[in-house]
């Protein structure tokens with residue numbers, strides 16, 4: 001993946017503010033943070049996103065996300081943490097190398113949650129049925 005930004009960060013061709021690194025994973029600050037301390041955690045092995053990553057790598061990735069989330073929340077005295085994964089372009093994925101966002105949240109950070117919608121007649125039942133039958 002020659003033109004993958006995160007592979008270039010892994011190889012050191014592009015610098016980053018690393019906060020964690022081991023043999024298989026890397027965590028670094030997002031350069032356009034939602035809040036200070038906004039971190040990206042990635043596997044060093046390239047995969048496009050969570051829909052394609054191998055399960056063993058995903059399990060270990062999530063454990064590191066948990067550990068770093070506790071650390072970041074404690075050190076920054078955050079009131080909460082959002083953990084986000086954007087998969088595919090229309091879901092907001094910009095870099096097509098699997099990454100998990102850790103976003104520290106503060107009581108007065110003025111970020112808004114997504115607004116919810118309502119199901120119309122039988123929509124919920126239809127979706128449940130399709131998913132279960134797949």
Ligand code: ZN
Pocket residue numbers: 001004005006007008046047096097
């Ligand atoms: Zn990559």
